Amino acid sequence: MLLDLAGTGAPAFLAPRQVLTGAGSAATAGAALRSWGVAPGRVLVVADRVVSEAGLLATVVGGLADAGFGVTVFDEVAGEPTDTVVARAAELARAHAVSAVAGVGGGSALDLAKAVALLATNTGGIADWVGVVEPPVPVAPLLLVPTTTGTGSEATRISMITIGGAKSILSCAQFVPLVAVLDADLVADLPAAVVASTGMDAIAHGVESMLSTTRTALTLAVATEAVAILTASLERAALDGDRAARGRVLYASHLSGLALNAGVVLGHSLAYVIARHAPMPHGTSCALALPYCLAYDRDVPEALAAHIARTVTAGESTRLRAAAERVDDLAQRLGLPRSLDAVGISADLLAQMAAETVRDFPRPTNPVPMATAPVHRLLTTMHRGSVDDAWELDLTPNPDPNPTSDGVAA
Ligand SMILES: NC(=O)c1ccc[n+]([C@@H]2O[C@H](COP(=O)([O-])OP(=O)(O)OC[C@H]3O[C@@H](n4cnc5c(N)ncnc54)[C@H](O)[C@@H]3O)[C@@H](O)[C@H]2O)c1
Structure with a gap:
């Protein structure tokens, strides 16, 4: 329930x-x-x-x-x-x-x-x-x-x-x-690339609102319906230009907007900083960030994680990691970039980007506190486009008083 x-x-x-x-x-x-x-x-x-x-x-x-x-x-x-x-x-x-x-x-x-x-x-x-x-x-x-x-x-x-x-x-x-x-x-005549990127923004709204600590039963209800429709219909809406699918995606994006009563979390903070350093459509940066946001927030209550995973995977999995992989695969099929490297962001920038994410777009409602060192480690995996590596990271805040020169603990 x-x-x-x-x-x-x-x-x-x-x-x-x-x-x-x-x-x-x-x-x-x-x-x-x-x-x-x-x-x-x-x-x-x-x-x-x-x-x-x-x-x-x-x-x-x-x-x-x-x-x-x-x-x-x-x-x-x-x-x-x-x-x-x-x-x-x-x-x-x-x-x-x-x-x-x-x-x-x-x-x-x-x-x-x-x-x-x-x-x-x-x-x-x-x-x-x-x-x-x-x-x-x-x-x-x-x-x-x-x-x-x-x-x-x-x-x-x-x-x-x-x-x-x-x-x-x-x-x-x-x-x-x-x-x-x-x-x-x-x-009806929206370019496929705009349907793809804005549709991924809507998926990010739905999923991030579910992660938010201020989610309510109402925001969960609309987010759940929205994400289910979007994951089922977005590809057809974008790539096949299917009119009925576009209508469903427009409706679902509205539901995801209603879910924003709970706000978004880390994924959108990362997306704003990514687009600051490599200008791109908003939804494209959200799509890049979302699987990594799920990895960072993996410690949400088990029942919530299972609910999100079931919603994203159409009931096939209760693992949040499977949801992240599914989002990544969908974005890939939609032709959206899947790494910071692919959008031309240099590895030298990652420490600065982690600091900007935490400083400029703080999210008190992210279920796991945002801290610079773990966000930096997360960005290093996003740089090479490896959601698997993000899942293997130690994301606890780094207590090491002597970090290496790039700010990541040795
Ligand atoms: N207020 C909110 O709650 C909220 C939520 C998410 C994002 N945003 C903000 O919204 C902005 C992004 O909006 P967006 O993703 O819709 O992009 P956009 O409004 O910039 O439009 C994207 C492109 O699509 C074109 N376009 C729009 N409608 C078209 C149509 N029917 N046919 C052909 N081309 C069309 C536009 O000319 C533009 O080139 C960002 O600034 C983002 O931060 C706001």
Whole structure:
């Protein structure tokens, strides 16, 4: 029973007020906003440029207009959002005194929309709002429409913005939108590589949320369903372009987003640091890190380990190690890089990366405390791409007062 596997913390479980599902559902998003009492006025649509150029905004924009909203489009999202792009979009939102902000695109566009909704009604620039944010004025109502299959940002309180060159986390309960839309039509033509990498991000959300000490029965329930669907359908969705499988993966990535009520753990900390030194899609770095995160966290309670393993392996194994191998194999078949060496990271950087992981992205909810020396040893196995070696490592914090010059105990 999932209740028995819950962790020690019990964070509030937040979810969008309304979730529209099904092909074509984006057309009804405007009416949904109106039904929740959003004032008639102008909606700023914050959109990914590729999505805009592909004509994928038409259903959302048409639906907003049909519901009586004026629409202004800001479609300059190209890559992960920075403080500069936030400032430009926020200026537009303030100039139009918008009554709502809609995000249409991958996690980059949705996270930008959240930041803009905050600045639309509150003073200052985005650098004033890093960390846990409790704005004095409610953020503008949010409508979030994902067009990639992984971040689950349309379900979360998180916005990731690069501020002053550093990837920063904003966490605000009001970033969980009023309306989210899961419209499979919008992911039908997504490039296979984006389905693969964002789908692996969703698997990482599901698995890491299960490891988190703040998992609850609710987060475990949605994570379990999400990971089961993703491991069964992602390959077909990515490599065969199977439309039905893409719809399932989009739905599962939303469930994984809901699981983020428990947060992520070491895997995402490693992923951020990997991408800092070798820029790559977010999901690709998450896929690289996840098997090693499982190895580091091998000492979770046996019943939890068995539950995660059964979920990842479709009931074939109760061993966490088998789950890590299964994730690694899937990522390999999806064509994602499987070692730090393969993404061009030099072994000389590993000590620094271990220190950055622990210092810049600490995770008090990781079930095993994060310490620099064992994370460094873990990174050495990731460098050569050996999940087997990660499982053989001694990962106890190193008490040796005389480590070798690269920081790893002799
Ligand atoms: N807020 C959260 O809870 C949360 C969770 C996970 C990740 N994130 C953040 O989300 C960002 C990554 O988001 P992402 O992985 O979705 O990538 P992304 O939004 O950067 O999009 C990836 C690529 O796909 C293209 N694209 C998007 N939709 C398309 C479509 N339908 N057809 C064709 N091309 C399309 C984009 O132009 C882009 O090139 C990162 O900054 C990450 O940290 C946020």
